[in-house]
C-alpha cells in the first residue's frame with residue numbers, strides 16, 4: 317500500500333527512544349515531507365527496526381543515529397547513519413550475507429538481520445548498500461525506484 321514515510325519513520329524511531337537513551341545516543345529523523353512509498357507497511361517497519369537495532373547496537377555512547385529520507389533522481393533514498401564502530405572496507409558487502417558477522421561484532425546477534433532486510437527491500441524493488449560514514453561510523457543507504465515511490469499530491 318501507499319505508505320507515508322515521515323509519520324512511519326517517526327513512529328519507529330519513537331519505539332527506539334528508550335533503548336537509545338539507555339545507550340546515551342541521540343536519535344533523529346530528517347524526512348522530506350510528502351514522501352511516500354508503495355510498500356508493505358509491516359515489512360517496511362521491519363526493515364527500519366533491523367537497521368536501527370544495528371545502528372544502536374554497534375554505536376558507542378555519545379553518538380547520533382539519524383534517518384534521512386529524500387527524493388533523488390532515481391526515486392526515494394533512505395539512509396540510516398550512525399557514528400559507531402564502523403565496518404571494515406572489505407566487509408561492507410559481506411554483511412548482507414546470511415549469518416555473516418564482522419569480527420568487530422562483539423554484541424550478541426545471529427547475523428540474519430541484514431540478509432532479511434535485503435530480501436525485504438528487493439521484494440519492494442529497492443536496493444541497499446553499506447558505506448563508511450565520515451568521519452566515523454556506517455551509512456546504510458536504500459533506494460526505491462520511482463515505480464514504488466511518489467510525492468503525494
Ligand code: ATP
Nearest residue numbers: 370371374402411417418421425426427428429430
Ligand atoms: P541479528 O541482526 O540477526 O540480531 P547481527 O546484528 O549480528 O544479528 P546483521 O544485522 O545481519 O546481524 O549484521 C551483520 C553484521 O554486520 C553484524 O554482526 C555487524 O558485524 C555488522 N554491522 C551491521 N550493522 C552495523 C553497523 N551499523 N555498524 C557496524 N557494524 C554493523
Ligand code: MG
Nearest residue numbers: 370425429430
Ligand atoms: Mg542486526
